[in-house]
Amino acid sequence: LFVVAMGESGMHPLVFTEMSAKVIGQVKALNAAVFPIHYDDSFYDSVLATPHLTRLAYHRGILVGAACCRLEREANQPSKVYIATLGVLAPYRSMGFGSQLLREILTMVQSLGGETVTQAYLHVQVNNDEARRFYERHGFCVSHEIPNYYVRLVPADCHVLVKDLTSAGPSSSA
Amino acid sequence: VNMFQYGAEDALGKLPNRDKTLFKDMVTAYENKQYKEALKKGKKILEKHPEHGETLCLKGLVLVSMNKRREGEDIAKQAIYKNMKSFLCWQMYGLMFMAEKEYAQAKSAFKMALNNHKGNLQVLRDVAALEAHLRDYDSLVETRRQLLQAKPQIPNYWAGFGIANYLKGEYEEARKIMDSYLLSFNESMKTNEASEIVQFQMMCLLKENKISEALNFLIEKEKTFADQTILLENKIKCYTHLKNNEKAIECLEQLRERHPENIDLYVQILELKGIKANVELSKEEEEKAIKLIDEYIQQHPRSMNLKLMKLKFLGGEAFKKACFEYIKAFLIKGVPSLFSSLKIFYKTSSKVEILQKLIDENLQSLKEKQTFEGEEELQDPTIYLWMLMFAAQHYKIIGNLEKALELINEAITHTSTLPELYVIKARILKHLNKPDEAWRTLNEGRELDLADRYMNARTVKYMIRAYSTHVPLKEDEKEKEKEKEKEEKKEEKEDEEDTWQKREEKERKEEEKRDLLERAEDVMTLFSRDHREGQLNVHIMQCMWYEIEMAKAHFLKDQIPKSMQMFKYVYRHFHNIFNDQYNYHGYALRRGNFLAYLDMIEATEKHYQNNYFAEACLGMIKCLRLYSKDEKKYIEMQKTLKMSTKKKDDKEEDDPDAKLGDIDFYDIQTEKNPYQQIISLAIEGLKHNPKFKELHFEAMDLFIESKKWGQAIRSAIFLKENHSNLSQTKECLEKLATEFGKCDKTKINKNFLPEYEKEIASL
Numbered sequence: 001l002f003v004v005a006m007g008e009s010g011m012h013p014l015v016f017t018e019m020s021a022k023v024i025g026q027v028k029a030l031n032a033a034v035f036p037i038h039y040d041d042s043f044y045d046s047v048l049a050t051p052h053l054t055r056l057a058y059h060r061g062i063l064v065g066a067a068c069c070r071l072e073r074e075a076n077q078p079s080k081v082y083i084a085t086l087g088v089l090a091p092y093r094s095m096g097f098g099s100q101l102l103r104e105i106l107t108m109v110q111s112l113g114g115e116t117v118t119q120a121y122l123h124v125q126v127n128n129d130e131a132r133r134f135y136e137r138h139g140f141c142v143s144h145e146i147p148n149y150y151v152r153l154v155p156a157d158c159h160v161l162v163k164d165l166t167s168a169g170p171s172s173s174a
Numbered sequence: 175v176n177m178f179q180y181g182a183e184d185a186l187g188k189l190p191n192r193d194k195t196l197f198k199d200m201v202t203a204y205e206n207k208q209y210k211e212a213l214k215k216g217k218k219i220l221e222k223h224p225e226h227g228e229t230l231c232l233k234g235l236v237l238v239s240m241n242k243r244r245e246g247e248d249i250a251k252q253a254i255y256k257n258m259k260s261f262l263c264w265q266m267y268g269l270m271f272m273a274e275k276e277y278a279q280a281k282s283a284f285k286m287a288l289n290n291h292k293g294n295l296q297v298l299r300d301v302a303a304l305e306a307h308l309r310d311y312d313s314l315v316e317t318r319r320q321l322l323q324a325k326p327q328i329p330n331y332w333a334g335f336g337i338a339n340y341l342k343g344e345y346e347e348a349r350k351i352m353d354s355y356l357l358s359f360n361e362s363m364k365t366n367e368a369s370e371i372v373q374f375q376m377m378c379l380l381k382e383n384k385i386s387e388a389l390n391f392l393i394e395k396e397k398t399f400a401d402q403t404i405l406l407e408n409k410i411k412c413y414t415h416l417k418n419n420e421k422a423i424e425c426l427e428q429l430r431e432r433h434p435e436n437i438d439l440y441v442q443i444l445e446l447k448g449i450k451a452n453v454e455l456s457k458e459e460e461e462k463a464i465k466l467i468d469e470y471i472q473q474h475p476r477s478m479n480l481k482l483m484k485l486k487f488l489g490g491e492a493f494k495k496a497c498f499e500y501i502k503a504f505l506i507k508g509v510p511s512l513f514s515s516l517k518i519f520y521k522t523s524s525k526v527e528i529l530q531k532l533i534d535e536n537l538q539s540l541k542e543k544q545t546f547e548g549e550e551e552l553q554d555p556t557i558y559l560w561m562l563m564f565a566a567q568h569y570k571i572i573g574n575l576e577k578a579l580e581l582i583n584e585a586i587t588h589t590s591t592l593p594e595l596y597v598i599k600a601r602i603l604k605h606l607n608k609p610d611e612a613w614r615t616l617n618e619g620r621e622l623d624l625a626d627r628y629m630n631a632r633t634v635k636y637m638i639r640a641y642s643t644h645v646p647l648k649e650d651e652k653e654k655e656k657e658k659e660k661e662e663k664k665e666e667k668e669d670e671e672d673t674w675q676k677r678e679e680k681e682r683k684e685e686e687k688r689d690l691l692e693r694a695e696d697v698m699t700l701f702s703r704d705h706r707e708g709q710l711n712v713h714i715m716q717c718m719w720y721e722i723e724m725a726k727a728h729f730l731k732d733q734i735p736k737s738m739q740m741f742k743y744v745y746r747h748f749h750n751i752f753n754d755q756y757n758y759h760g761y762a763l764r765r766g767n768f769l770a771y772l773d774m775i776e777a778t779e780k781h782y783q784n785n786y787f788a789e790a791c792l793g794m795i796k797c798l799r800l801y802s803k804d805e806k807k808y809i810e811m812q813k814t815l816k817m818s819t820k821k822k823d824d825k826e827e828d829d830p831d832a833k834l835g836d837i838d839f840y841d842i843q844t845e846k847n848p849y850q851q852i853i854s855l856a857i858e859g860l861k862h863n864p865k866f867k868e869l870h871f872e873a874m875d876l877f878i879e880s881k882k883w884g885q886a887i888r889s890a891i892f893l894k895e896n897h898s899n900l901s902q903t904k905e906c907l908e909k910l911a912t913e914f915g916k917c918d919k920t921k922i923n924k925n926f927l928p929e930y931e932k933e934i935a936s937l
Binding site for chain 1: 508554555556558559588589590591592621622623624625675678
């Protein structure tokens with residue numbers, strides 16, 4: 001269990017845990033409610049293989065947010081972290097939970113021993129202004145666009161958002 | 175434990191020394207459970223002395239302990255016939271019966287041993303335990319007296335004698351014995367021992383209804399009591415009985431300080447001050463009660479129980495205000511049990527109306543403005559969620575199931591990750607008579623948290639219940655199903671795209687075709703897997719709810735042998751649990767926990783008065799009656815039961831539990847009265863569960879068919895007195911009258927005939 005010492009509301013801090021096989025149903029339910037894409041069993045199998053790269057956020061005993069990421073190591077290239085899913089249930093948005101979750105992920109990634117992770121990146125559907133603005137607030141920038149990234153969504157294009165993790169640059173807002 | 179301390183040497187006097195040693199070795203081997211060793215030694219002795227009674231008996235005992243019951247019993251019986259005067263033989267014969275849990279026979283065997291060797295302490299102790307187990311208190315007192323006279327220096331023997339008298343009902347004797355016990359062992363006694371004895375003496379006085387004497391005793395011996403709570407509770411009992419309200423209230427206050435959350439104490443205090451529970455109160459009484467409770471709330475401001483108690487006495491606007499504060503506290507804390515605590519108010523329609531208003535107003539306010547009604551402070555989204563859940567439960571209990579479903583669905587859309595919501599939705603669907611949807615919903619909730627044992631068990635139960643409602647397909651419907659499947663297979667081959675959707679769809683369909691009971695077993699296995707055998711461990715864990723559900727489901731689907739097996743397991747569990755207490759009779763005295771022992775005796779008096787036991791008896795009777803006329807089916811059922819109870823590595827051993835409740839079907843066809851064994855089941859079930867009406871209906875049918883008029887009349891009387899409005903009762907009574915009229919009256923015992931006629935005429 002990781003407890004955030006300081007939360008938006010001091011009385012009820014968000015409680016962070018790692019994913020485990022027992023609660024995978026909760027994460028599936030959360031992702032189904034938040035994302036228009038369906039993630040099938042193979043996705044969750046690979047996530048369970050690296051539970052330390054996940055964070056589940058519990059608010060007052062209820063799972064309200066979850067994030068899953070992957071480390072990508074290509075030959076002769078520095079490591080990157082890919083944020084596969086990061087979402088908060090609709091009624092609990094604008095309460096700072098997303099920010100806390102993102103900060104958790106980035107802190108965890110930077111404290112991994114053995115390698116330096118230089119970059120974090122993710123995909124956002126082109127029409128999802130809310131998500132794009134959220135990541136921009138946390139120091140991400142739109143790097144480029146991928147047309148027809150999504151098989152079943154309309155619009156099918158996505159933005160790739162990137163954040164440089166090496167510099168001691170401007171920390172995320174709030 | 176050397177079981178042959180007393181007098182074994184003398185009994186073996188005839189054997190030469192070498193063989194005596196062999197015998198002793200055989201005994202040691204048996205006690206260390208090295209049965210094959212023991213048999214080897216026995217063989218050596220028998221080579222030279224083939225008729226030696228004690229060795230043969232011991233051999234029988236060892237064989238029975240190895241589960242070779244029939245062989246062992248035969249050998250031992252023969253040995254006894256030829257050696258009736260050997261106390262050692264009888265003792266071993268008794269031990270053999272003990273291993274088979276035939277306690278009554280063991281007792282008679284031990285008594286024969288005592289006849290031949292008076293005062294054998296080992297045997298006396300075993301007999302005392304058996305008499306306690308069989309609840310034969312008169313004999314127990316005598317046995318304990320003998321033990322005490324033999325060894326008065328052992329403190330436990332005094333306690334044992336005292337307890338025997340208490341159980342028999344000789345309370346004054348028991349007290350006197352304990353006085354002597356205290357006198358003799360005063361110095362060496364520890365505080366808790368003395369406290370137990372004093373408490374025991376007080377219990378004796380109370381049983382004799384000498385309340386004022388008991389009270390004086392309590393006050394006199396206050397310092398010896400180690401347990402202040404027991405002391406105060408009993409003082410309160412005495413003072414209340416003697417109508418000394420002042421003193422009673424004083425003691426209640428003392429007790430209340432120790433247990434401030436025990437609401438019963440507050441109820442008692444209020445009652446003594448004139449405010450009775452469960453009764454319509456006048457305005458002044460209500461106000462008085464509220465004033466008293468307010469004082470207590472000041473002392474314990476954080477106690478929710480006291481606030482709930484206050485709500486009972488409030489009404490109208492005051493109730494609305496206080497209830498709102500109560501609900502608010504629960505919602506903000508996020509406690510799911512809000513509804514359970516308010517359930518008591520649903521009996522009063524005025525309070526239900528107020529609750530309804532509170533719910534409707536606040537739901538709307540929270541949805542639109544995220545505030546409680548009439549407030550400005552913004553609330554967390556979880557507050558709205560818990561409110562929705564509470565509202566759904568409210569509408570369910572008042573009967574508006576559609577609205578309840580609507581609300582719980584909204585809650586699930588709001589936060590789909592909370593398992594409790596799915597439990598409530600499943601319950602609503604169950605009440606809407608949609609068992610399939612109910613179990614699927616509950617399963618969804620279960621999958622959210624696979625570590626939750628409660629969700630797992632609930633889902634299994636709902637699955638089994640749904641299975642019972644499935645109507646098997648008729649022939650023409652089966653044909654249609656087959657054609658449908660063929661068409662679907664053709665479609666699959668045409669469509670080549672293998673997306674995740676198609677794959678998961680296919681898996682789901684395969685899953686759906688499987689038997690629902692099998693799937694229920696799979697879910698159950700997640701928590702009940704026996705690591706050694708890979709099967710369910712429900713029988714070893716005596717998981718009776720599961721066994722009964724499965725038994726009923728199998729019965730509805732005409733799978734009678736399986737059903738019978740499950741019912742039989744439950745039946746056996748009850749006997750096993752009762753027999754498990756056997757060791758405690760001796761142990762409790764050795765450890766000096768005789769108050770806990772007396773509690774246990776009292777608790778086990780109603781051991782068989784249990785719905786599961788009644789259902790098991792009823793189920794077994796129904797199964798057996800279905801097959802009572804068909805010999806072939808009997809043999810088939812016997813085979814199924816035997817095969818399923820045999821483990822894989824059993825070679826010749828019999829099922830160790832088979833004796834208990836075993837109904838040998840072969841006997842039924844040779845018995846003069848084919849129903850004898852079914853009838854004894856019915857009588858046993860009814861003896862312990864006289865109020866279980868379903869059992870009465872079935873049993874009456876059975877008794878009429880087998881012409882047991884006395885039993886039938888007894889059931890009829892019960893049904894007439896308690897369930898005369900049911901149509902089934904009337905049918906039964908009519909059937910009884912007609913059949914009795916038709917039957918051949920010459921076959922009935924002449925002593926009872928006039929009584930029967932009188933009773934039946936009066937019904």
